[in-house]
Amino acid sequence: MNASLPPVMMPAYDRSKLKPGIVHIGLGNFHRAHMAVYLDDLFGVGDSHDWAILGAGVRAPDAAMRDALVAQDCLSTVIELDPNGRRARRVGAMVDFLPVHPDNAALIAAMTDPGIRIVSLTVTEGGYFIDPATGQFDPTAPEIVADAANPARPATAFGAILAALKARRAAGVQPFTVMSCDNLPGNGHVTRSAVVGLARLSDPVLADWVEANVAFPNGMVDRITPATGPRERAMAAEFGLNDPVPVTCEPFRQWVVEDNFPAGRPALERVGVTFTPHVHAYEMMKIRILNGGHATIAYPGGLMDVEFVHEAMAHPLISGFLDKVEREEIIPYVPPVPDTDLAAYYALIRERFSNPEVMDTERRLCLDGSNRQPKFIVPSIRDALAAGGSVEGLALVSALWCRYCFGVTEGGQEIAPNDPNWDRLVPLARAAKEDPKVWLTLREVYGEVAGDARFAGAFEAKLRALWARGTAAVLGEYLG
Template identity: 65%
Template sequence: MKLVNETLGDLDKRVALPGYDRKSLSHGIVHVGLGNFHRAHQAVYLDDLFGKGLDHDWAITGAGVRAPDAKMRELLLAQDCLSTVIEMSPSGESPRITGAMIDYVEIDETNGPLIAKMTDPATRIVSLTVTEGGYYVDPTTETFDPSHPDIAADGKTPDAPRTVFGAIVAALKARRAAGTPPFTVMSCDNIPGNGDVTRDAVVGTARLSDAELAGWITENVAFPNSMVDRITPATGDAERALAATYGLDDPVPVTCEPFRQWVLEDNFPQGRPRLEEVGVTFTDHVHDYERMKIRILNGGHAIIAYSGALLGCLLADQAMAHPLVHAYFRKVEEQEVLPHVTPVPEFTPGAYLELIDSRFSNPAVKDTTRRLCLDGSNRQPKFIVPSIQDGLRVGTPVDGLALESALWCRYCAGTLEDGSAIAPNDPDWDRLVALSAEAKDRPQAWLEQRTVYGALASNDAFAARFATWLDRLWTDGTAKTLETYLAD
């Protein structure tokens, strides 16, 4: 059955429906980046809140800034912006339809429609999921890069920006001119200090064309930091077929694990939905939660992904069931990651690791190692390298993290151990494949990626361990190399 408002009452009774009249909703949030994670996370929290009869003036209007976003807009508008979300647990599936999104802004090369919607006084929050690599951060300096061609172009044509940050600047300029208070900008991406990083991107973009406006944004616009968490696999034929078993004709259903978490700084001058009513944690200590999640969960994904993929594991739970991969995961986490993580009220680092072990091992989620291996050149400097740097600074072990870096290099050779090809899995895949080939004879070449490793290439002890592990991977293979590490 086609998923639209008119068919909601006729759907399979196993499917939970929005617990409110969607006609009562009105716009309050522009969200840029309508991928699976947003629809399984922020949109679900708001759906729950609306179901409590609260804050119906905070509905989401979707938006995008890339040409491919037009396809998602077409698909979601065709089903009245409803989304199928299926929670997957070992004990069964829990399908629901969410209705927190009510519209989707037209995609335009100059972002005129998006700027107009953000200028609307009803827009009090602009939220973002534009991926870890979408913030124009120079990894060598860990600061915003205003020289990037996309950002430089927005500086030259601020009234017709191509990036989301240029569009935010244009909308804030229009609101200031109209005497409308500025919206809050809320990043929901997995990057350390995401609010601070977003502020740097918006202010840095504004400074290229209007220094006075940049100063006004710095003084008047809120950029709360946040930590977001929910494992959400990509959608493919299997997910569409699963939705169809409930009678749902939805080309973009979302599957996810049952667990979800959202931690936010309470910095919303123009108001916010009462998300604490549906489990969101508001705290001044977001960075402690963030470090725990990014180091243990996101770093853990990298630890199991490359080793698991090279050993033929297609799914994350299969990697966790592999005795060598699981033992490797536990040893690196316990000895090299947890020492640099601070407890939070809900979890000690050890208790959080047990939770992550259980979540990774969930056989119902069907998260692929390929998805977890994706875009290592953006993820490694955020999720792995900081733990290496901390370990080297205080003298705790980094041997397993050096092996993780070698496993990433080996994966980027482009072939599994059985000789089968690995399809391109990074925006810079061709360069990484060539660099991996060079590193086979000169391991230092891999560490000379300053955008990933920074000054680590100059650390002789780390470079020596990386070189040893890379040589073992090529000589002995992944399984024997993991056995060697575990026996040490």
């Protein structure tokens, strides 16, 4: 242990007195640095001790996380990467991690227990079975078709939720609230669509009951949480902790939720959670400014072999590009947010991106563009076009993504697959080098903006310029 570091903060409550009230599906880094930390704080002030977490997973790899956490009494190491000094804590909000089985029997049984009043999820943006072409729930997804054919032994989180809700209805037990903690626009609406849509395939009466009786509050979540690797495990060791799955995160965190919990909820407002009917306003601000900002700096950095996000922010061309796109083409179309100054919010975003302790990678920001671009960038393009504003910078963001999907950096380094649709994107990006319009056939990404002459023309010009003169030169030209 490094004697110069502050002592590890331990749970400030008797964990043996906790009772589970929440089942959480998806025990990745974000959940353990966000929701679990808020609950740990709340338990520490002596409140809501009947709202502890039962962890759960529905994928085979979740079993490895279960093994790691159960071996350390379900304590998670969370290290805050403050530039003024790292701080570590052991988060004790989870009291058990359910066995991970293909048929989810243990998970369904736990969710059927009347003591469970919330089921929450972090299953990633791509885990909600959304048809990218329509933006709606996709009932033809193979996993959904399989669950509909065998609803008593479901393999998906939504199938398990539905089976538990059906059992509670049969037993006359009030349904739990289903709360998505994923970074999705209208995440409550999306989750409702998945659960109800699956029910409609096998039990329309149950689908009607879910629609009428189950709450799916929308929420906005925010905390930058890098992936865990050797560096993060070494940090835990510096604090004297032998933890194979520590979590690192920035100091900042935010959670904004609709107060729609018919079966009750923990008193999270005591520890900084905002309950409001205006989640959509906070959500749009965050998705457009923060997530759109991440997409803006991701691909120029990825192409110029910049490894870390804070290094990208220190690069005058990338940082200047972010400033101009945000101030001229993103922020002007973000509606007002209660008690929030958008310029100050963007200044905070810049500060967070620039934190050298986080060591977030450009590659992580480049991940899954086919799912993220239509959520984080294309809506800003659509609004700017509708208002008659410039889309030159956003077209360049899109062209940089296309150039990245060619699969080779400007330094000649091969880019390892970095998207679920990589095998489709690479041939399109290579064809687009000669004919940029080919890229805009990704209608599930661009929708109607692909047919807008102003955007299509700007995109084509930017992509041709990137191939002719390179990223740095094109950024410089854009900045003028």
